[in-house]
Amino acid sequence: MTAEDIAGRFALVDELVGDRAEAWDETGLLPVEMLRKLGAAGLLCAQIPPRYGGLGLTSLQNGELTASVGARCGSVRSFMTSHGMAAWAIQRLGDASLHDAYLPPLTSGGLAAVGFSEPAAGSDLSAMQTRISRAGDSIVIDGHKIWVTGARYADYLVIFGRYGQDAGAVVVPADAPGVRIEPIPDPLGCRAAGHASVWLEGVRLPEASVLGGGQDLALLVTTALAYGRISVAWGCVGLLRGCLRAAAGHAKTREQFGAPIGQHQLVARHLAELLTAEQVATRCCEHASRCWDAGSPEAVVAAVLAKYVSSGRAAAGAAVALQVMASAGAHAGHIVARAYRDAKLMEIIEGTSEICQLLLAEHVLTAPA
Amino acid sequence: MTISPGPPPDKPADGTRADRTSADDKAEVQCELLGFLAARAGGPVSADLDLFASGAISSVFAMELVVHLEQAYGVVIGGSDLRRDNFRTVEAMTALVARLRTVTVADNDS
Numbered sequence: 513m514t515a516e517d518i519a520g521r522f523a524l525v526d527e528l529v530g531d532r533a534e535a536w537d538e539t540g541l542l543p544v545e546m547l548r549k550l551g552a553a554g555l556l557c558a559q560i561p562p563r564y565g566g567l568g569l570t571s572l573q574n575g576e577l578t579a580s581v582g583a584r585c586g587s588v589r590s591f592m593t594s595h596g597m598a599a600w601a602i603q604r605l606g607d608a609s610l611h612d613a614y615l616p617p618l619t620s621g622g623l624a625a626v627g628f629s630e631p632a633a634g635s636d637l638s639a640m641q642t643r644i645s646r647a648g649d650s651i652v653i654d655g656h657k658i659w660v661t662g663a664r665y666a667d668y669l670v671i672f673g674r675y676g677q678d679a680g681a682v683v684v685p686a687d688a689p690g691v692r693i694e695p696i697p698d699p700l701g702c703r704a705a706g707h708a709s710v711w712l713e714g715v716r717l718p719e720a721s722v723l724g725g726g727q728d729l730a731l732l733v734t735t736a737l738a739y740g741r742i743s744v745a746w747g748c749v750g751l752l753r754g755c756l757r758a759a760a761g762h763a764k765t766r767e768q769f770g771a772p773i774g775q776h777q778l779v780a781r782h783l784a785e786l787l788t789a790e791q792v793a794t795r796c797c798e799h800a801s802r803c804w805d806a807g808s809p810e811a812v813v814a815a816v817l818a819k820y821v822s823s824g825r826a827a828a829g830a831a832v833a834l835q836v837m838a839s840a841g842a843h844a845g846h847i848v849a850r851a852y853r854d855a856k857l858m859e860i861i862e863g864t865s866e867i868c869q870l871l872l873a874e875h876v877l878t879a880p881a
Numbered sequence: 882m883t884i885s886p887g888p889p890p891d892k893p894a895d896g897t898r899a900d901r902t903s904a905d906d907k908a909e910v911q912c913e914l915l916g917f918l919a920a921r922a923g924g925p926v927s928a929d930l931d932l933f934a935s936g937a938i939s940s941v942f943a944m945e946l947v948v949h950l951e952q953a954y955g956v957v958i959g960g961s962d963l964r965r966d967n968f969r970t971v972e973a974m975t976a977l978v979a980r981l982r983t984v985t986v987a988d989n990d991s
Contacts, residue, residue, distance in 0.1 A: 607960070730943075807948060871939075874942075878923075
């Protein structure tokens with residue numbers, strides 16, 4: 513894609529999302545047609561190759577796209593992460609016939625979500641109980657997934673579960689008999705991202721719906737989450753950029769004690785912290801994306817690092833931005849108030865900060881002394 | 882549908898090329914992998930060491946190995962090959978690379 517093409521697609525985000533995020537946050541709903549238009553422009557999984565109708569962006573380009581969506585609307589960005597991770601899982605784990613079957617729909621308006629978490633399997637995904645069983649030429653799926661981002665809007669669900677002695681993932685049409693999707697009422701953040709509980713009861717599908725299958729659960733999950741972690745990390749960069757813009761604007765115009773508040777040193781320090789957060793998060797994300805684009809093994813740890821740093825910085829940065837905005841940012845749908853709530857969720861989703869710390873510590877312990 | 886990325890049963894392996902180079906290739910791959918692991922894990926490992934049982938690698942490290950094998954040897958490790966057994970030892974990884982190199986990969990965009 514040329515730079516102009518990419519700029520054109522970014523402009524579509526501005527057009528479709530615009531300043532409507534506040535209203536979507538308040539109602540907790542995204543217009544499905546808006547998501548389908550973003551999807552049909554290839555923007556929800558922009559790294560998918562052109563042969564499947566995708567934009568074929570690099571991770572770095574997709575990261576900037578993700579940040580630009582995240583700066584406008586955390587809910588749309590969150591959906592984008594889930595959809596993108598579904599597409600990545602299909603691309604990475606599926607064979608050619610699965611690519612042909614499922615990738616073109618995801619670049620032409622079909623919507624997808626990924627389900628990992630279960631009531632008893634959050635940070636400990638090894639406790640996953642969803643079962644994919646063979647039954648003749650079919651497979652049958654039974655399980656209960658929770659907090660599946662985007663499931664409310666999805667046409668396809670990529671569901672991870674036990675498969676024989678090992679693990680597998682399967683592409684489940686959301687309207688397959690036995691699938692029940694119930695939106696989670698009133699989430700704290702990314703309120704319109706369509707988080708839902710998904711029940712799968714005797715869902716029968718052709719065996720060909722299984723992505724690979726018979727793999728190691730930890731490897732499977734690590735593979736799929738690598739994309740999600742980079743995506744969340746870039747989303748946090750966007751969130752920080754939105755906060756920075758709002759706080760800077762306010763600090764320049766709001767006057768107290770006879771001067772714009774940015775002239776007061778305690779407020780100025782908040783602005784410095786916010787800029788630092790945005791820059792540090794951006795550098796970590798750029799590094800992870802460059803590793804990803806180079807096919808470097810370092811990408812795996814760099815993605816964990818980027819997710820950990822960006823989400824922590826976003827949570828702290830949003831809190832500081834709200835302090836600068838004070839009452840001007842203290843109503844529910846304000847961009848900084850949304851960021852404050854959305855960022856907290858980013859410290860939880862796709863591996864909590866604590867799980868990220870454990871992975872990073874493990875990396876230290878397996879590296880040369 | 883079979884999901885295995887192995888050579889289709891009706892297509893004989895390219896015996897000429899494989900016979901000429903497989904032994905050298907394997908030795909080279911094994912040597913390089915031992916070097917990669919020694920550098921990354923901070924100590925020499927033997928080709929038959931069970932890397933998971935010895936605690937030498939975690940799933941993140943295993944994923945790094947997947948990416949390393951793909952990048953260093955130009956192979957695509959498909960979903961069904963993401964089994965722990967394929968990465969358990971240097972010997973297993975060497976065999977995996979040798980097998981994937983003989984496969985005509987038509988769909989290598991992942």
